[in-house]
Every structure is written in C-alpha cells, then in structure tokens.
Amino acid sequence: MEAVLNIEQRNAVLLKMAELIAKNRETLIAANQKDLNSYSGEDKAMYDRLKVDKAKVQGMIDALEQLANLEDPLGVERFQFTHENGMHVFNKTAPFGTVLIIYESRPDVTVEAAGIAFKSGNKILLKGGKESLNSNLEIVKLWHKALASVEATTDWVTYLNYDREKTQKFLEHPTQRVDLIVPRGGEKLIAFVKQHATCPVIVSGRGNNFVYVHNEADNALALDNIINGKTDKISACNAVDKVLIDKNLPNKEDFVRNLITALKDYDVEIIGDSSLAKYEEVKTIENDKIWFEEFxxxxxxxxxxxxNKEAIDKINEYSGGHSAAIITRNQQIADQFMMSVDCAAVYHNASTRFTDGFQLGLGGELAISTDKLHQRGPIGLQHLVTNKWYIHGEGQIR
Incomplete structure (x- = not known):
C-alpha cells in the first residue's frame, strides 16, 4: 500500500480542490446541465439529488474548507498501558486503505464523501450512476489537479466508469484492493452491493422516519416539526414519512385539521389509517405494507x-432504523421513547432533518449508517478509520 499522505498534504489537496471548484463553478453547472437534460425519469428525489446549482457548488466549497480545518483523524491514541514485562502498548487510529463509494445521482458525493474518505487517509474509488456521469467526470478532473499540486499520484481518487455488469464483476472479484464499500442510494442499490460484495459494507439504509405526537405535545410545535420534516427536502433520507398521533391528544380534531391543511398547502398526498381516513383529504391505507415504505x-x-409503548412498538416494527422523533412536554415519556426506539438518531421536540453530519457537529458525512457495526448514524472523519496496535519493547519474549 502506498504511504499515507501527511496531514499537510491532505489539507493542501482539500483547499486546492475548494479553490478549483470555485474557479470552475460555471463549468461544473454546465456539465450538470447535460446530465439534467439527459435524465428521462420521473423520480423527483432523484432529480433533486442530481441537480447542481450555485448553492450546491458553494456547499461543496464550504465542505472542503471545513474538512481542511478539522483535526487529523489518524494516529489518535485510543488506549495505552505499560505491560508488566515493560512493553509500552498503544492503540491508535489508522486508515482503512481503499474505500469504494457506490452512489446514485448525487454529484456532491464526488466532492464531500470523497473528501471525508481522503482526509481520513484512504484511497478513493468512486462509482457514480450513469445519470450524473458528466458532472462526476468534471469533478474528478479537479481532484486530479488538486492531487498534482502536492505531487501526489492521481490514483488517490479513481473514477470507475462501469456499467452494472462490470460493477458486479468488480464487487465479486476486485481487480485492485478494496477494504470498505459504502453504497449511497436506494434499497435496490444497497441490496445489489450487499449481495455481490466480498469485503465489508457500511449500509446507508432507508429512512422511513416517524414522528410521534404524544398526548402532552405542544400542538403548534408538533405541526411545525412535521411540516419541516416532510417538506423541507423530500429527497433527504432524514425526511418524515409517517406520523403517529395519540388518540388522547387535547384538541386532536383541530390539530388533525390544521395538519391536513398545512400539508395540502405543499401538495402532500395524505394517506391515513381507519381512524383518520374519515377526513375528505385523506386516502385510506389499502395495504399495511405502506408502513414500511420510504417515499x-x-x-x-x-x-x-x-x-407511548404502542408508538415505540410500531416504529421498531416498520421504520428503517434511521431517525424518529417524539413531540411531548413530558420528559419522562420522552426519555422512555428515546431509550426504546431502535433508530440511529432519536429526537425530542426537534426535527429529524437534523440527522446530518454537518448539523451534528461532524463537519460533514460520508453516509448515514443504519447498521450497528462499526458506526451508527452519520459517519464523519473520526468514524472512517480503523485502528492499529503499536507495541514497543526491549527484547521481551513470551
């Protein structure tokens, strides 16, 4: 394995990449426009993720600059002791080696996720979707220029322009070393990677996030929370898809009517169980499988x-294990909910839209893991590392 670039080199590459993106923002947007013009699907979330505008370009620049200012995640001492025979034993963080990121639609992954993996001392293999090929190739050109600025080889960031068949073959029989795979996309992509991969996979799984409005909720707060979670960004995995309303909520009739009105203002299709389908604007659930769906x-x-218990049980049965929120003034009930719900992020009186590496203080994220090994929730710099033991002796034998 090629020696890891030192922290000064890695930071210099990130800052140079930010500079190059700023200089080439119009070129990136033009390349992305080719991808948008070629996109023939009707998936609103896919289109939203695919689109690169001035705000997204600025987000890429900001992410790189923030990354460059974060502490080096490598060589951090996790544990140390002196053996009874005099050996000095240390455990420190170390890079995985080579990380393969397979993703759909989102050109910003080519910058932000790759940047996190790179800062963590890893070589990067990128396999983007065909729908964002022009955008991705333009960004990878900039990565190579940034690497050249510190006289590093361009194979620190490699783009795999493979079709599905070639990707499957690579997953089953890699032609180069791969230590970790991170799929970013829908359930079909994740299932495809898990089925064929021959090395560890971090699953960035489905959202299908719930909000439970407890009978001691602040109704206005609950309404704002749900509307924000549902409508702020529909393509986000931290968006709200399900709402459970306590049947003993005071002024429940007014709350439900206000919720329906607010959702309809955003043209949200509302589907309800038998207790709520009496409202004209609410369609009746036809199959309970809908509780599993991420929309x-x-x-x-x-x-x-x-x-509370019934809400917890329902969330644990149907959710994607991503995020869930309770709206209540009762701290004891909130604590019980947060301890018992089996999700990576649990909220009390706050929006699930905060399940995000930037928002949770990580300076960005590679993915949001719904697995429990080796990291759950947003995966930032400090999580995209493994560890290594360092033992210093003076001739000790066992």
Missing amino acids: LDFKIVIGETTN
Missing part, C-alpha cells in the same frame, strides 16, 4: 396510536 416524495401516512 422520497410529497407523500405521508398518518395514523392514530393509544400510548
């Missing part, structure tokens, strides 16, 4: 529940 669309399911 990534202007669509929501609302249902009634009898208590």
